[in-house]
Amino acid sequence: xxxxxxxxxxxxxxxxxxxxxxxxxxxxxxxxxxxxxxxxxxxxxxxxxxxxxxxxxxxxxxxxxxxxxxxxxxxxxxxxxxxxxxxxxxxxxxxxxxxxxxxxxxxxxxxxxxxxxxxxxxxxxxxxxxxxxxxxxxxxxxxxxxxxxxxxxxxxxxxxxxxxxxxxxxxxxxxxxxxxxxxxxxxxxxxxxxxxxx
Amino acid sequence: xxxxxxxxxxxxxxxxxxxxxxxxxxxxxxxxxxxxxxxxxxxxxxxxxxxxxxxxxxxxxxxxxxxxxxxxxxxxxxxxxxxxxxxxxxxxxxxxxxxxxxxxxxxxxxxxxxxxxxxxxxxxxxxxxxxxxxxxxxxxxxxxxxxxxxxxxxxxxxxxxxxxxxxxxxxxxxxxxxxxxxxxxxxxxxxxxxxxxxxxxxxxxxxxxxxxxxxxxxxxxxxxxxxxxxxxxxxxxxxxxxxxxxxxxxxxxxxxxxxxxxxxxxxxxxxxxxxxxxxxxxxxxxxxxxxxxxxxxxxxxxxxxxxxxxxxxxxxxxxxxxxxxxxxxxxxxxxxxxxxxxxxxxxxxxxxxxxxxxxxxxxxxxxxxxxxxxxxxxxxxxxxxxxxxxxxxxxxxxxxxxxxxxxxxxxxxxxxxxxxxxxxxxxxxxxxxxxxxxxxxxxxxxxxxxxxxxxxxxxxxxxxxxxxxxxxxxxxxxxxxxxxxxxxxxxxxxxxxxxxxxxxxxxxxxxxxxxxxxxxxxxxxxxxxxxxxxxxxxxxxxxxxxxxxxxxxxxxxxxxxxxxxxxxxxxxxxxxxxxxxxxxxxxxxxxxxxxxxxxxxxxxxxxxxxxxxxxxxxxxxxxxxxxxxxxxxxxxxxxxxxxxxxx
Ligand code: HEM
Ligand SMILES: [Cu+2]
Numbered sequence: 001x002x003x004x005x006x007x008x009x010x011x012x013x014x015x016x017x018x019x020x021x022x023x024x025x026x027x028x029x030x031x032x033x034x035x036x037x038x039x040x041x042x043x044x045x046x047x048x049x050x051x052x053x054x055x056x057x058x059x060x061x062x063x064x065x066x067x068x069x070x071x072x073x074x075x076x077x078x079x080x081x082x083x084x085x086x087x088x089x090x091x092x093x094x095x096x097x098x099x100x101x102x103x104x105x106x107x108x109x110x111x112x113x114x115x116x117x118x119x120x121x122x123x124x125x126x127x128x129x130x131x132x133x134x135x136x137x138x139x140x141x142x143x144x145x146x147x148x149x150x151x152x153x154x155x156x157x158x159x160x161x162x163x164x165x166x167x168x169x170x171x172x173x174x175x176x177x178x179x180x181x182x183x184x185x186x187x188x189x190x191x192x193x194x195x196x197x198x
Numbered sequence: 199x200x201x202x203x204x205x206x207x208x209x210x211x212x213x214x215x216x217x218x219x220x221x222x223x224x225x226x227x228x229x230x231x232x233x234x235x236x237x238x239x240x241x242x243x244x245x246x247x248x249x250x251x252x253x254x255x256x257x258x259x260x261x262x263x264x265x266x267x268x269x270x271x272x273x274x275x276x277x278x279x280x281x282x283x284x285x286x287x288x289x290x291x292x293x294x295x296x297x298x299x300x301x302x303x304x305x306x307x308x309x310x311x312x313x314x315x316x317x318x319x320x321x322x323x324x325x326x327x328x329x330x331x332x333x334x335x336x337x338x339x340x341x342x343x344x345x346x347x348x349x350x351x352x353x354x355x356x357x358x359x360x361x362x363x364x365x366x367x368x369x370x371x372x373x374x375x376x377x378x379x380x381x382x383x384x385x386x387x388x389x390x391x392x393x394x395x396x397x398x399x400x401x402x403x404x405x406x407x408x409x410x411x412x413x414x415x416x417x418x419x420x421x422x423x424x425x426x427x428x429x430x431x432x433x434x435x436x437x438x439x440x441x442x443x444x445x446x447x448x449x450x451x452x453x454x455x456x457x458x459x460x461x462x463x464x465x466x467x468x469x470x471x472x473x474x475x476x477x478x479x480x481x482x483x484x485x486x487x488x489x490x491x492x493x494x495x496x497x498x499x500x501x502x503x504x505x506x507x508x509x510x511x512x513x514x515x516x517x518x519x520x521x522x523x524x525x526x527x528x529x530x531x532x533x534x535x536x537x538x539x540x541x542x543x544x545x546x547x548x549x550x551x552x553x554x555x556x557x558x559x560x561x562x563x564x565x566x567x568x569x570x571x572x573x574x575x576x577x578x579x580x581x582x583x584x585x586x587x588x589x590x591x592x593x594x595x596x597x598x599x600x601x602x603x604x605x606x607x608x609x610x611x612x613x614x615x616x617x618x619x620x621x622x623x624x625x626x627x628x629x630x631x632x633x634x635x636x637x638x639x640x641x642x643x644x645x646x647x648x649x650x651x652x653x654x655x656x657x658x659x660x661x662x663x664x665x666x667x668x669x670x671x672x673x674x675x676x677x678x679x680x681x682x683x684x685x686x687x688x689x690x691x692x693x694x695x696x697x698x699x700x701x702x703x704x705x706x707x708x709x710x711x712x713x714x715x716x717x718x719x720x721x722x723x724x725x726x727x728x729x730x731x732x733x734x735x736x737x738x739x740x741x742x743x744x745x746x747x748x749x750x751x752x753x754x755x756x757x758x759x760x761x762x763x764x765x766x767x768x769x770x771x772x773x774x775x776x777x778x779x780x781x782x783x784x785x786x787x788x789x790x791x792x793x794x795x796x797x798x799x800x801x802x803x804x805x806x807x808x809x810x811x812x813x814x815x816x817x818x819x820x821x822x823x824x825x826x827x828x829x830x831x832x833x834x835x836x837x838x839x840x841x842x843x844x845x
Binding site: 014017018019021022025026028029030032033036037040043044046047048049050124125126127128129130131132135149150153154157166 | 329330394397398399401402405406407432433434435436437439440441443444447448451452453454455457460461462463466470813816817820821823
């Protein structure tokens with residue numbers, strides 16, 4: 001059963017194959033969505049009229065903590081998937097819960113970060129930079145939060161039903177989503193934070 | 199938002215509509231209750247996941263929206279039919295051209311095309327449904343809720359009035375303080391979710407569910423155009439999503455994407471809008487091209503000329519369509535170099551388009567053409583669309599466009615591409631596939647009335663606009679003086695518009711007449727057609743194909759008929775798996791509609807509270823493990839025997 005050479009469980013039915021392909025295409029749409037947000041940010045990042053500039057408010061330490069949490073969560077998500085392939089339900093769920101905790105930690109630090117900016121005088125209503133910044137970051141953060149809720153649902157389903165073709169497919173898809181958000185974060189880290197601090 | 203402004207008051211036209219809408223709603227509810235049809239509606243339609251029924255609901259909604267948009271159009275042509283006319287005031291005129299544009303493109307063209315795709319495409323590839331039937335229902339219901347939300351604007355709260363392009367900063371809070379443009383931002387967003395989902399759904403369906411042997415290069419042309427259009431949807435709609443979100447944030451939450459004083463940039467809206475908007479015009483025209491290809495091949499009784507170049511030019515058009523958006527604002531401060539680049543990419547689109555035109559002509563060459571109604575629409579399409587295309591190339595020349603831009607010449611151009619391209623195609627498609635959907639043909643004689651009235655009306659309405667446009671009349675003008683000399687042209691145009699409306703009325707009458715009197719005895723293949731959808735019963739059995747056909751070449755059904763391979767055997771029939779109906783799509787969409795409505799009125803707390811419904815919908819869906827059911831082979835065999843007769 002737990003062989004790595006045969007077709008993985010999540011690909012075992014035609015419907016599963018189609019769901020996974022459909023999700024890849026959805027991720028394509030997500031790439032367009034985030035590209036548009038990045039492009040808008042690039043257009044508006046200089047428009048800091050009446051508010052602080054990037055360099056004045058970004059705190060590298062907080063951002064590094066967030067980055068660490070999210071990248072690690074991607075790794076633990078990978079481990080959970082690995083355990084799923086080995087049909088190891090308990091270990092899979094343990095890694096999944098760790099992933100969730102790391103994700104929640106990320107969201108916690110991000111909210112703190114936002115509160116910090118508000119105290120520094122930057123909100124979405126301050127200027128165009130604020131609008132573009134909070135929309136880009138907020139969209140990503142919202143995705144992570146939704147992802148947390150989604151994974152929670154799956155944990156319940158896996159507890160109730162075990163690792164079946166359907167739950168495996170659902171979990172595989174959510175893991176794709178999770179890794180995708182990680183990749184988006186790397187772009188945010190580079191083009192928003194590092195660039196802003198330079 | 200002050201509650202006293204909740205209903206729009208003070209205009210007799212609108213009061214009349216409010217009363218009419220109220221009475222119709224009450225009447226419908228009473229009628230359905232009286233006929234005891236609620237259960238039937240809920241079980242057979244509202245919760246259905248059958249691609250054919252969903253397609254039919256799309257088509258009905260599209261026709262209704264065509265009517266609504268058409269009334270807007272007639273109101274505009276009436277207002278400009280004489281100099282200094284006082285039928286609509288400036289504000290009302292602004293609202294009417296705005297809703298006309300939005301309704302026609304997003305709520306008429308899109309649903310009619312997606313509806314026909316829904317019905318036909320899975321049949322053409324020999325599939326039993328789309329890849330994600332429940333998602334398909336969700337697509338329909340989000341579109342429908344979005345459309346309804348947009349449509350109530352003119353009686354509740356006020357219509358958007360900044361054009362279908364909603365240029366910033368005009369459409370922003372500062373210059374459009376009323377809630378009208380909130381409707382634009384929110385309703386389009388809700389409908390857009392459904393469109394994106396359709397795009398994904400169709401791509402997976404086509405890539406994964408084709409009958410054995412149907413290689414990509416053996417697919418019917420309509421399926422090809424559906425595939426490419428779906429890719430364009432996935433590539434373009436998320437851009438609209440972001441643009442609309444930014445608009446909503448600006449208008450409802452006080453953000454500054456587009457307000458210059460706070461560093462925002464109105465050109466950001468223009469770029470994003472047209473980065474979606476130009477591909478969008480090809481999203482609607484490509485499936486239309488596909489329909490013409492099917493109809494022309496069938497009624498010329500030949501296979502499509504230049505299949506491979508057809509496919510190549512569709513892909514080429516789709517690719518180029520992402521690279522031309524700046525041609526919509528040549529006049530807005532680009533450098534000459536930028537304008538030149540986009541001039542060239544724009545003109546290049548004419549090349550693959552021309553290839554397609556010649557392919558259609560060569561398909562007809564030496565064919566034994568049968569002048570059915572579907573074919574008539576296809577024949578009329580070619581010259582009319584070519585006029586639109588040639589004037590498009592005129593507009594594409596950036597330097598010359600300083601003269602044409604935002605004049606009636608432009609209006610004439612896009613109506614000459616959109617109406618022959620999309621509306622004629624939908625008519626051709628309806629006449630052609632109507633028997634597949636409903637089991638009877640539309641009447642050909644009444645259809646001729648429909649055709650000639652519409653064609654004459656169309657040309658009379660829009661041809662004069664080329665001339666008054668060149669003479670300097672800008673678009674969206676609600677009044678003009680007699681000294682301009684435009685009066686006679688615009689009167690002609692108004693007369694044309696009413697002839698066109700009479701054509702539409704003839705179609706509605708045709709539907710009514712045929713529903714009552716047309717013969718039901720037409721068999722599966724009334725046109726002696728070529729592709730697999732005609733291998734099914736009319737109307738199509740719920741499971742589509744009793745036995746999935748094996749495909750060996752293009753136009754497989756034609757080959758099957760020639761080789762006598764249309765019969766099926768009892769032992770080939772297995773139990774057929776079907777997806778179950780689901781109430782989640784419609785309920786989830788209604789939840790979106792409620793939250794959207796509160797957002798339109800900027801009642802943020804209420805919107806936040808009711809968002810719980812949306813989350814509940816997502817959770818309910820996550821826990822929905824319904825696996826569908828099976829139709830026993832015996833029952834399938836019965837059904838097949840009934841319509842085939844000869845087994
Ligand atoms: C040979 C192909 C075409 C070319 C070269 C072309 C070129 C253009 C250009 C340059 C404009 C902008 C003019 C201006 O604003 O001054 C334009 C506007 C427009 N075109 Fe085309 N076009 C072509 C085909 C089409 C097709 C196939 C459609 C739709 C099915 C279409 C729909 C529109 C619409 C809706 C607008 C105006 C939108 C607005 O401003 O409200 N065009 N076209
Ligand atoms: Cu364009």
